[in-house]
Amino acid sequence: MTAWHVDDETLRRYVERTDSVAEGASVEQHLLTCAQCRTRVNSAATAFGLAAVWERTRDAVEIPLPSPFERLLRAVGLPAHEARLVAVASAFRGVWLVGVTAVLAFAALAAMIGHVRGLWLFLALAPLMPCLVVAFSYDRRWDPALAPEMVTPYPALRLVLLRTIAVLALALPALLLFGLVVPDAAPFAWLLPAVGFVAVVLAASTWVSPLNAATVVSAGWFAAVWVVGARSATPAAMLQTRTQVAFLVLASASFGIFLVRGRHLRQLRPWR
Amino acid sequence: MEGLPSDETLLIGVAERDIGAFHALYERHAGWLALRLGRRCNDRDLVADAVQDTFVAVWQKPRGFRGDGNVAAWLWGIAIRRLVSRLRLRTDIAAVFDSAGPTPAAEDQVLLSVEYGDIGGALARLSPEMRAVIQAVVLDGLTAKEAAQLLHVPVSNVKTRLYRAKAQLRAALAEGLS
Amino acid sequence: MTASISLRGVGRTFGATRALADIELDLEPGVIGLLGPNGAGKTTLLRLLATALPPSKGAVRVLGRDPDVPAERTDIRRRLGYLPQEVGFPRGFTAFAFVDYIALLKEWTEPTARHAEVRRVLDQVGLSDAAAKRIRAMSGGQRRRVALAQALLGSPPVLILDEPTTGVDPEQRVTLRTVLAEIARTSIVVLSTHQTEDVAALCERVVVLDQGRIRYDGQVTELVRQAADRVWLADQPDPAATVSWRTGTGRYRNVAAQARAGVEHVEPSLEDAYLLLRGQLPNPRAEEVAS
Numbered sequence: 001m002t003a004w005h006v007d008d009e010t011l012r013r014y015v016e017r018t019d020s021v022a023e024g025a026s027v028e029q030h031l032l033t034c035a036q037c038r039t040r041v042n043s044a045a046t047a048f049g050l051a052a053v054w055e056r057t058r059d060a061v062e063i064p065l066p067s068p069f070e071r072l073l074r075a076v077g078l079p080a081h082e083a084r085l086v087a088v089a090s091a092f093r094g095v096w097l098v099g100v101t102a103v104l105a106f107a108a109l110a111a112m113i114g115h116v117r118g119l120w121l122f123l124a125l126a127p128l129m130p131c132l133v134v135a136f137s138y139d140r141r142w143d144p145a146l147a148p149e150m151v152t153p154y155p156a157l158r159l160v161l162l163r164t165i166a167v168l169a170l171a172l173p174a175l176l177l178f179g180l181v182v183p184d185a186a187p188f189a190w191l192l193p194a195v196g197f198v199a200v201v202l203a204a205s206t207w208v209s210p211l212n213a214a215t216v217v218s219a220g221w222f223a224a225v226w227v228v229g230a231r232s233a234t235p236a237a238m239l240q241t242r243t244q245v246a247f248l249v250l251a252s253a254s255f256g257i258f259l260v261r262g263r264h265l266r267q268l269r270p271w272r
Numbered sequence: 273m274e275g276l277p278s279d280e281t282l283l284i285g286v287a288e289r290d291i292g293a294f295h296a297l298y299e300r301h302a303g304w305l306a307l308r309l310g311r312r313c314n315d316r317d318l319v320a321d322a323v324q325d326t327f328v329a330v331w332q333k334p335r336g337f338r339g340d341g342n343v344a345a346w347l348w349g350i351a352i353r354r355l356v357s358r359l360r361l362r363t364d365i366a367a368v369f370d371s372a373g374p375t376p377a378a379e380d381q382v383l384l385s386v387e388y389g390d391i392g393g394a395l396a397r398l399s400p401e402m403r404a405v406i407q408a409v410v411l412d413g414l415t416a417k418e419a420a421q422l423l424h425v426p427v428s429n430v431k432t433r434l435y436r437a438k439a440q441l442r443a444a445l446a447e448g449l450s
Numbered sequence: 451m452t453a454s455i456s457l458r459g460v461g462r463t464f465g466a467t468r469a470l471a472d473i474e475l476d477l478e479p480g481v482i483g484l485l486g487p488n489g490a491g492k493t494t495l496l497r498l499l500a501t502a503l504p505p506s507k508g509a510v511r512v513l514g515r516d517p518d519v520p521a522e523r524t525d526i527r528r529r530l531g532y533l534p535q536e537v538g539f540p541r542g543f544t545a546f547a548f549v550d551y552i553a554l555l556k557e558w559t560e561p562t563a564r565h566a567e568v569r570r571v572l573d574q575v576g577l578s579d580a581a582a583k584r585i586r587a588m589s590g591g592q593r594r595r596v597a598l599a600q601a602l603l604g605s606p607p608v609l610i611l612d613e614p615t616t617g618v619d620p621e622q623r624v625t626l627r628t629v630l631a632e633i634a635r636t637s638i639v640v641l642s643t644h645q646t647e648d649v650a651a652l653c654e655r656v657v658v659l660d661q662g663r664i665r666y667d668g669q670v671t672e673l674v675r676q677a678a679d680r681v682w683l684a685d686q687p688d689p690a691a692t693v694s695w696r697t698g699t700g701r702y703r704n705v706a707a708q709a710r711a712g713v714e715h716v717e718p719s720l721e722d723a724y725l726l727l728r729g730q731l732p733n734p735r736a737e738e739v740a741s
Contacts, residue, residue: 017311021403022392024311025411031304032345035279042303048310048320050302057298057324058291061331062582063565064547081559088540088551151500152555153527263520289544289587292579 006030006037015044073166085154086162100129101174108178123239124225126178127193128218130171131201134164135214157262164202168195189239196247197221199254206261279343286334298327301344305351312412312422318358325354352412356422394444402437405430454478455499455608455638460508461662462494469494470662473508479607481634483649483670484642485724486659492642493535493612495659499640500532500610512608526608528557531601535612537593539585545572545596546581552600571599574629576622590617598626602633609633611641615648627652646721658724660731670720677718677726679709692729705729 006014006027013019014027031038066074066084073083107125110118172191179190197217204213277285277293279300285293302323309319329350330336337346395403408419409430416434420427460473470491486492497503498510501517513529515522539548549568558564572581575595585593594617601609614630615623630639630652643649649656649670656673658666666673683701687694691704704713705722707730 015307020392021395021407025395025407028308028411031308032348033342035300035344038300038304038344041307042300045303045306048306048316048323050306050320050323053302053320053324054295054298057327057331058295059565060324060328061294062291062544062546064544064550079559080561081554081564084551085554151502151527151530151532152552153524153557154555155524289583290579291582 003034003036004030005034006040011037011040015041069166078162082162085159086166100133100171104129104174104178108181112181120225120229122178123190124222126175126190127197128214128221129175130168130194131197131214131217133167133171134198135201135205135210157259160202160205160262164198168198189244192244192247192251193221193239196251196254199251199258203254203257203261206258280337280339283330283334283337283343286331294327294331297330301347302327305347308348309351309355312352313355313359315362318362319355322351322355322358325358326351329354349413352414352422353418356414356418359424360421394441397444398437398440402433402440405433406437406441409434454511454513455640456509456511457498457505458509460498460505460510462491462498462503462506468662470498470505472663475657475664475667477638477640479634479636479638480655481630481639481641481653483653483656484640484659485646485649485656486642487728489661490659491662492659494662496532496610496612496640496642497534499608500530500534501526502532502534529604529606530608530610531603531606533598533601533609533611533614537597539593539596541586543585544582545577545585545588545599548585548596549600549603553603556603558603567603571602572596574602575599576625591619591622594618595622595626602629605633605637607637609637609639609641611639613643614641615643615645623648646719646724650720656720658727660728665731666727673723673727674718674720675723677705677723679715680707680726681705681718681722682710682713682715684713693725 010019010023010027014024019027031041067087070083070087073086074080078086104126107118107122110121112118172194175190175194176188179188197214200217201210201213204210204216277296279297282293282297282300286297305326306319306323309322310316313319313322326347330347337343395406398406404423405419408414408422409416414422416427416430420430423430455475455477457473457475460470460475461468462470473495484492484495494503498505499512501512501523504518510517512526515526517523517526540551543551546568549572550564553564553568558567569578569581572578575598577592577595577599580588580592585596588596594614598611598614601611609630611630615626618626627648630641633639641648641652653670655668656666656670657664658673682688682704683697684704685701687696687702688704688706690708690710691706694702694704697703703716703722705718705726707726
């Protein structure tokens with residue numbers, strides 16, 4: 001069976017749009033099933049700049065799209081390339097944030113229900129969240145250690161700082177919000193301890209893995225909460241002015257250590 | 273054409289994120305799609321954008337092709353709908369369906385009427401509005417709602433015109449056969 | 451800026467283990483192969499050259515700069531590409547996204563130029579069609595090539611490659627050799643490998659490491675010449691040989707320290723010379739006693 005193909009004349013009329021309605025319809029129906037005639041027609045489609053369209057199409061499918069967090073960072077003024085750098089850390093994968101929020105929400109709910117126990121739970125968990133997120137953003141299992149990353153010219157200190165600030169920028173308002181719904185405690189009381197712990201983990205990360213540091217900090221805090229809880233009735237005891245000042249000093253000192261040692265940071269993960 | 277991968281094979285490549293297969297599919301189909309879209313819309317940049325949207329959509333859902341029919345028809349379905357989307361945002365451009373061409377030569381006319389009961393003539397005698405609706409719904413496979421978006425007319429309008437056009441064609445065919 | 455690397459009296463210890471000792475090295479543009487068994491200190495040496503690790507003693511100069519000075523270290527890193535032995539990839543990243551991320555760290559701030567450069571290096575390693583593929587969905591050899599691509603960003607004057615051809619199939623290995631040979635015309639390429647064929651095909655100069663010390667540093671052809679008249683085929687493994695093994699044809703290839711007469715000699719390969727050299731090295735116990 002010889003295959004039927006559109007003759008050159010009809011094809012020319014189709015391309016130049018000087019054909020009749022019926023002819024056009026007939027050609028179009030034929031093109032749907034005949035690869036050979038399609039090839040003949042393709043070369044006539046010069047007016048549409050299809051080579052440039054291909055470039056744009058390839059860009060659209062190859063170049064990674066900015067994540068919502070990345071767009072947020074850009075919106076607050078971070079240059080596009082730095083926003084991308086900061087966002088590319090597992091800590092900012094949606095799953096992580098959702099998990100952390102869920103834990104905090106649960107703890108806040110427990111506190112709201114009015115049980116004093118719930119309040120202690122919130123006290124124990126809430127200030128630790130930011131430093132845990134910072135720690136995870138550097139841990140090998142969650143953000144595989146990219147050894148080539150270690151010898152790139154980008155200043156390691158700046159990257160760690162930016163990432164930490166980004167974490168805090170998300171976590172602290174969240175903490176504040178949850179703190180507002182928790183009765184019997186000033187909402188701001190949770191902030192300084194949280195910042196303090198982050199500073200300690202940052203400073204420690206210049207020696208040891210931040211996850212190890214965060215684990216030690218968490219254990220220490222749990223122990224402190226336990227001890228105070230055994231002696232006093234309300235968590236307010238833990239958050240007096242004296243404690244707040246102590247945390248402020250701790251945060252400043254740790255941050256100072258981090259900055260000083262950070263200048264000599266040879267690479268992004270010096271404990272490896 | 274022997275030895276070249278089929279369109280279906282290329283689609284499998286696209287599903288596996290092979291840019292080479294994707295490019296090959298583009299080379300095979302972007303041209304005729306652009307030409308056919310260009311016969312419905314005068315704005316060449318809009319047509320180019322619609323072609324881009326089409327292939328990005330193919331990349332995002334290559335398994336949308338269920339294996340029924342052929343890949344070219346599936347691609348056209350995506351392309352015309354992308355054009356409709358783009359046109360919806362631009363009220364200054366309307367779809368164009370009229371071909372400026374003359375009626376076919378006398379012998380062809382006779383042949384057509386003998387073989388097809390003069391569908392060509394019957395189509396040509398439809399008003400441009402009715403012809404546009406027939407092309408959109410019958411030939412391009414759009415739903416009444418999509419045709420309405422393409423032609424910037426209410427859906428009821430589309431349905432009425434379609435009904436009348438079909439009636440007219442049926443009458444013309446019956447006349448021709450008898 | 452001088453186009454060279456030099457190491458003087460470099461040593462590196464990890465706790466009680468001495469990974470490198472008394473390293474003296476001068477490297478110029480070209481491909482330098484680093485051979486040695488596991489544990490010889492190849493990776494440590496490469497990490498040192500890549501400024502990822504400071505030496506415990508001795509002096510390192512890369513492109514005339516001292517990696518211990520932070521400002522100079524950044525200068526070096528701007529001109530250096532490093533492929534480590536193991537590279538982890540973030541979840542869900544495509545090849546393009548990963549190389550783009552490293553390009554960001556290498557200070558390619560302008561997106562159009564950066565994307566063009568990412569495509570260029572992916573093309574160099576033969577992965578332009580796979581740019582949009584998830585790395586987790588790739589074969590080991592493809593992943594290795596992605597990791598190599600990031601090292602090639604910016605066509606750096608210094609390229610440190612730790613086992614670049616591991617897991618890469620033979621055809622791709624040939625492509626990579628061509629790419630590296632081209633780069634080595636103006637850059638210093640240091641690559642470590644277990645494959646003597648890669649060294650033989652690619653390098654003019656070879657450095658053999660064993661137990662943290664340099665045992666040979668010179669031309670590949672010179673090393674091969676050391677095995678001249680010392681390699682022969684026989685139907686049985688020869689007890690007097692330093693090393694012997696059964697080849698695919700069923701006969702035995704023998705390598706010995708002493709040249710032998712009256713046997714079926716064959717052209718020595720680099721592998722023969724390397725095995726001969728290793729066979730002649732003092733064993734660890736003897737060395738500890740001596741020092």
